[in-house]
Amino acid sequence: MRAYSPSNWKHTGVVLLCLLPGLGLIILLIGTVISMAVAQSVGYFNFSGPSEFSLIYWQKQLASPFLHRSVLYSAKISLLSSLISVGLAYMFAMWLRRPFPGSTMLGGLLKAPMMVPGLVAAFLLLNVIAFHGFVNEFLLWTNIISKPLRMQNDSFGTAVIFLQVWKQMPFALLVLIGPVQSIHNEIFDAARDLGASAWTRFRKIVLPLTLTAMQAALILVFIRAAGDFSFQVIVGPREVSSMAQYMYTVQRLYGEWNEAAVVAVVLMTMSLTGALLLAAVSQFLVTGRRR
Amino acid sequence: MARLEIREVSKTYPNGFRALENVSIDVKSGEFLTLLGPSGCGKTTLLKAIAGFHPVSSGKFLIDGKDVTTDSPERRDTAMCFQSYALFPHMTVAENILFGPRQNRLSKSECDVRLADSLRQVDLEAHSDKLPTALSGGQQQRVGLARAMAMRPGVILFDEPLSNLDAKLRHQVRFEMRALQAELGFTAIYVTHDQAEALAMSDRIAVMKAGRIEQIAPPSDIYDRPANRFVADFIGAANIISAEFMATDTANMWSARTEIGTFKIASDENLTGKKRYICWRPESAEIVENAPTNTENTFTAKVVTQAYQGNVTDIVMRPVTDGSNDTVSIQTRKPETIRAELSIRLAPDAFSVLEDV
Ligand SMILES: Nc1ncnc2c1ncn2[C@@H]1O[C@H](COP(=O)(O)OP(=O)(O)O)[C@@H](O)[C@H]1O
Ligand SMILES: [Mg+2]
Numbered sequence: 336m337r338a339y340s341p342s343n344w345k346h347t348g349v350v351l352l353c354l355l356p357g358l359g360l361i362i363l364l365i366g367t368v369i370s371m372a373v374a375q376s377v378g379y380f381n382f383s384g385p386s387e388f389s390l391i392y393w394q395k396q397l398a399s400p401f402l403h404r405s406v407l408y409s410a411k412i413s414l415l416s417s418l419i420s421v422g423l424a425y426m427f428a429m430w431l432r433r434p435f436p437g438s439t440m441l442g443g444l445l446k447a448p449m450m451v452p453g454l455v456a457a458f459l460l461l462n463v464i465a466f467h468g469f470v471n472e473f474l475l476w477t478n479i480i481s482k483p484l485r486m487q488n489d490s491f492g493t494a495v496i497f498l499q500v501w502k503q504m505p506f507a508l509l510v511l512i513g514p515v516q517s518i519h520n521e522i523f524d525a526a527r528d529l530g531a532s533a534w535t536r537f538r539k540i541v542l543p544l545t546l547t548a549m550q551a552a553l554i555l556v557f558i559r560a561a562g563d564f565s566f567q568v569i570v571g572p573r574e575v576s577s578m579a580q581y582m583y584t585v586q587r588l589y590g591e592w593n594e595a596a597v598v599a600v601v602l603m604t605m606s607l608t609g610a611l612l613l614a615a616v617s618q619f620l621v622t623g624r625r626r
Numbered sequence: 627m628a629r630l631e632i633r634e635v636s637k638t639y640p641n642g643f644r645a646l647e648n649v650s651i652d653v654k655s656g657e658f659l660t661l662l663g664p665s666g667c668g669k670t671t672l673l674k675a676i677a678g679f680h681p682v683s684s685g686k687f688l689i690d691g692k693d694v695t696t697d698s699p700e701r702r703d704t705a706m707c708f709q710s711y712a713l714f715p716h717m718t719v720a721e722n723i724l725f726g727p728r729q730n731r732l733s734k735s736e737c738d739v740r741l742a743d744s745l746r747q748v749d750l751e752a753h754s755d756k757l758p759t760a761l762s763g764g765q766q767q768r769v770g771l772a773r774a775m776a777m778r779p780g781v782i783l784f785d786e787p788l789s790n791l792d793a794k795l796r797h798q799v800r801f802e803m804r805a806l807q808a809e810l811g812f813t814a815i816y817v818t819h820d821q822a823e824a825l826a827m828s829d830r831i832a833v834m835k836a837g838r839i840e841q842i843a844p845p846s847d848i849y850d851r852p853a854n855r856f857v858a859d860f861i862g863a864a865n866i867i868s869a870e871f872m873a874t875d876t877a878n879m880w881s882a883r884t885e886i887g888t889f890k891i892a893s894d895e896n897l898t899g900k901k902r903y904i905c906w907r908p909e910s911a912e913i914v915e916n917a918p919t920n921t922e923n924t925f926t927a928k929v930v931t932q933a934y935q936g937n938v939t940d941i942v943m944r945p946v947t948d949g950s951n952d953t954v955s956i957q958t959r960k961p962e963t964i965r966a967e968l969s970i971r972l973a974p975d976a977f978s979v980l981e982d983v
Contacts, residue, residue, distance in 0.1 A: 525712035
């Protein structure tokens with residue numbers, strides 16, 4: 336190895352200086368937000384009392400059953416949303432792999448949800464599944480049911496997951512379709528010729544060859560779903576909050592800025608670890624089990 | 627080893643394009659049959675139909691007498707070697723070769739035997755743990771072959787497997803593949819658009835054009851006795867002229883009038899009064915020194931241009947008796963003098979009689 340001479344240091348310094356306008360801005364923007372949240376969670380930037388170091392906010396929140404429940408709930412919603420979105424995206428990617436009449440239009444239609452704001456979609460869904468929504472009115476009219484069904488704000492969060500998948504699947508598809516399409520047709524023919532079923536071809540050929548894209552899609556969807564507020568507020572369960580919703584409650588209703596910051600840090604940590612865990616597990620499942 | 631019968635197969639693609647028209651071939655067990663034809667004539671279409679990748683519009687495939695027309699690819703006793711090799715890029719050489727046996731749930735010991743055999747047959751034992759990208763083109767091609775052979779299929783289908791190799795390697799692999807086929811005795815259907823490859827490797831060649839079979843015959847017959855102008859022209863160089871046959875008194879020997887003179891032509895066919903195309907190969911021309919005029923089966927021509935090839939010389943000549951500007955090609959050992967007038971003799975059996983004019 337080469338020892339660092341002063342001229343090397345100088346060189347490194349110049350490189351860092353050149354990177355500063357771009358990288359510096361990114362670090363500044365991300366760094367300030369994250370460090371603000373962390374600082375606030377341990378007592379600084381206190382709006383209602385003295386700003387000094389304190390672990391009391393962490394102690395309070397970590398002992399709160401509401402936080403625990405919302406962490407688990409958000410993790411569940413994010414996990415299911417990302418798995419279902421990526422699964423569906425794979426199905427569409429395989430279907431749209433080779434062009435057929437109308438495939439371009441179909442691909443475009445599938446991406447439409449990206450253009451519809453989430454809140455609009457949530458209200459549309461509400462119209463469909465509400466107590467006096469289309470579905471109930473139709474079922475009543477056809478005498479299949481005698482009393483409207485309660486479908487919105489179901490305690491599992493099915494409606495939220497549905498909206499998440501609707502909204503995130505196009506992103507996953509966007510990430511996956513290129514890598515899937517780049518697999519040569521003859522590779523599929525070869526696998527088929529050697530006795531691989533459609534499912535085996537997907538598992539042994541498509542998944543390993545698109546692993547990085549799949550991980551990117553899983554991470555993307557997981558993180559986007561973990562921070563959900565609007566879907567949860569409109570169609571989510573009443574008895575449990577998503578983390579973003581809980582954070583809002585802590586800050587708005589109780590005026591606990593510092594505790595809200597604790598929730599924010601927990602949310603960020605959960606997003607990141609959950610996403611990375613998902614990527615690691617998928618890597619293991621796809622490549623680790625190979626004989 | 628298996629026998630493959632292709633019976634009156636036609637194929638129309640969904641867009642209405644007729645890619646195969648009534649193709650029938652009977653491939654003997656252990657035979658090396660080549661499908662030869664220009665690009666786009668339907669070779670790959672036929673091969674993929676044999677493999678079962680797409681359905682045919684009409685006709686049948688029989689393997690060892692069993693109708694497999696509606697069987698899916700994995701249920702047919704065939705394995706395919708692809709033009710792009712189609713190796714699984716994320717699997718090692720060994721994993722590629724084992725893919726088929728494992729999909730077919732063969733026992734561990736049987737898998738091991740097949741892997742070892744296949745690796746040895748294509749001489750890749752030292753590379754079994756490498757990824758395909760770490761191999762040369764020729765090695766990748768052999769992995770594709772080994773992967774197909776590990777299935778122990780009755781018929782191996784090759785789609786231009788050597789077209790991505792450089793010329794020298796191609797020559798070498800030709801011999802290796804032929805030797806391997808002879809040793810292991812699989813039936814081979816081999817697609818190529820390279821006539822030299824077809825002539826060098828095949829037991830029989832099926833020449834295709836626009837979805838039809840033009841001629842099926844052993845290489846020497848294809849070359850020496852082409853059935854029509856297309857085959858004559860596609861394989862090697864050929865001089866094709868039209869001829870008017872007259873009645874003849876000698877058995878199997880016919881007099882024919884052409885624009886470069888009158889020739890005696892040997893043929894088993896009854897050609898009395900027929901107008902047919904005939905062809906002769908450049909290398910069958912003999913230069914006759916000091917020939918008296920009107921010697922049988924000779925014509926006089928002037929050297930127009932020539933190309934020295936080392937072992938032979940290609941000479942383009944213009945027959946002096948011919949009113950038109952048509953030229954003929956001959957091949958000699960040594961170059962001649964430009965504009966020299968030469969007497970050229972064509973033996974009666976140098977001619978092939980082709981289709982009607
Ligand atoms: N999926 C398809 N749909 C329509 N036409 C096709 C399709 N595949 C091939 N063809 C056409 O069929 C003809 C034969 O193709 P192919 O069998 O690949 O030729 P070859 O292998 O002899 O070069 C070509 O004219 C090609 O354009
Ligand atoms: Mg082809």
